[in-house]
Amino acid sequence: MKLFSTLLATSMLVAMSLPLSAAQVDQQSRVYSVTRINPNDNLNVRSGPGTQYPVTAVLPFNGKGVIATGKQATQGPNTWTHVTWAGVEGWVNQHYLTEDEQALPTRPQAVKPKTTTPKRVVMSCVGIEPRWNIHISATSVHVIDPEKKSYTVPVTFRQQSANHSSIAVIGGRKDQRMTQLFLQKVEACSVGNASYPYTITGALDERQVVSGCCRVINQ
Known part of the structure; x- marks a missing residue:
């Protein structure tokens, strides 16, 4: 089996409710x-x-x-x-x-303070002029936008393109404002002297649109 080149583009895969030999x-x-x-x-x-x-x-x-x-x-x-x-x-x-x-999560003994930094970054995206960074995990999107504002959005929407398996959309809301990321697997995407295997266009917090490149950095 080969690792799918469309690693993130398959993000919309949802398990179907199907008959089982034992109750789910x-x-x-x-x-x-x-x-x-x-x-x-x-x-x-x-x-x-x-x-x-x-x-x-x-x-x-x-x-x-x-x-x-x-x-x-x-x-x-x-x-x-x-x-x-x-x-x-x-x-x-x-x-x-x-x-x-x-x-493993700590068994509930005391209320733990919330953190806005994703614990496991699986994809890192970057753009320049002006510079910004986006870190995408399985459950959240962490954004440092061109205005140097940092925020985290829980992932509530994942969908693969119906007619192009290398394209996917990921999104979520924070304070009623949507952040949407459009990703595509490509031959090469360049930022400065570095080459990346994914392109990204992001509509950040319904305030601005940025474009750049991404790579997988599994932790």
Whole structure:
């Protein structure tokens, strides 16, 4: 299996509600790492909980920060877990996931202060004249805009182009204002002397539009 070049463009993949051999159950959301996969292979992400469903994306053999959405299903001897990672959503075989102890949320003992900085950046985007930065994780978009204002938007919308699999849109609202990012996989996108594999056009906080380039920097 090859890692899809449209890593982020497949961000709209949503697991369908389909008949299961056992009832689907809710589980506490957890963070996992990919395990038991050879370095020259990847973990299949499927549209439903079972090998009979088509592969819609793949996770790298050493992928980290795989977030379980809370849904699990059983097919024969296998348990399938619905996950999201780098904007990709779908079902994976639980056998190939190991719970990331360092990333587990602290059990509720005291209220923790909220933070606006994403813990796991999976894609970094940049533009110049004027310079800006956008960091995209599986659940949030962190923006440092040309006016040097920093804000974080929860990702509430992900959709792939219906007729071009290398294009995707990601968006969310903050204080009733929408931030939308249009991403496309390309041969090369240049910022200064650096070359990137994705282009991005962003409508930031309904105030301004910027364009630039992105690269994946999995952590």
